[in-house]
Amino acid sequence: MKNSRKNRHLNRLLVVCVAILAVAALVAARPLSGSVTIVNNSNREIRNVYFSHVNADDWGADQLAESHIAAGQSHTISNVTWDQQQLKVIGEDQDGCFLSTVVASGTDSTWTITNDTVADCGSN
Numbered sequence: 001m002k003n004s005r006k007n008r009h010l011n012r013l014l015v016v017c018v019a020i021l022a023v024a025a026l027v028a029a030r031p032l033s034g035s036v037t038i039v040n041n042s043n044r045e046i047r048n049v050y051f052s053h054v055n056a057d058d059w060g061a062d063q064l065a066e067s068h069i070a071a072g073q074s075h076t077i078s079n080v081t082w083d084q085q086q087l088k089v090i091g092e093d094q095d096g097c098f099l100s101t102v103v104a105s106g107t108d109s110t111w112t113i114t115n116d117t118v119a120d121c122g123s124n
Contacts, residue, residue, distance in 0.1 A: 032105035033081045034105065037110045038089070040069045041073065049063040050092075051082065051089060052064065052070060088100055093119065096122075098119065099120075
């Protein structure tokens with residue numbers, strides 16, 4: 001009698017643990033969403049903005065479409081959905097130089113570009 005009662009308790013405990021792990025896996029697999037505001041406090045004109053995974057060069061489509069972010073202006077990209085905790089944001093200026101930063105996914109983030117923001121202009 002004691003063993004069968006003990007086994008039932010262990011079975012219930014096992015079921016509860018499996019259920020908790022399943023819920024945790026579902027929550028972790030959900031895409032994270034938020035917004036990214038780019039504040040251009042530089043003398044550059046940002047013509048393109050791309051998103052990428054942090055440690056990959058898997059850039060997506062241009063997020064600015066036909067617009068740009070002039071010096072002194074800002075632009076918010078809303079409803080950004082991402083599958084990881086961090087998101088790399090890449091900006092391209094009028095000279096074809098690239099600037100980037102990493103922001104947290106699932107939050108409303110702000111990236112401020114200044115004249116001191118390091119730009120990758122290739123081998124030029």
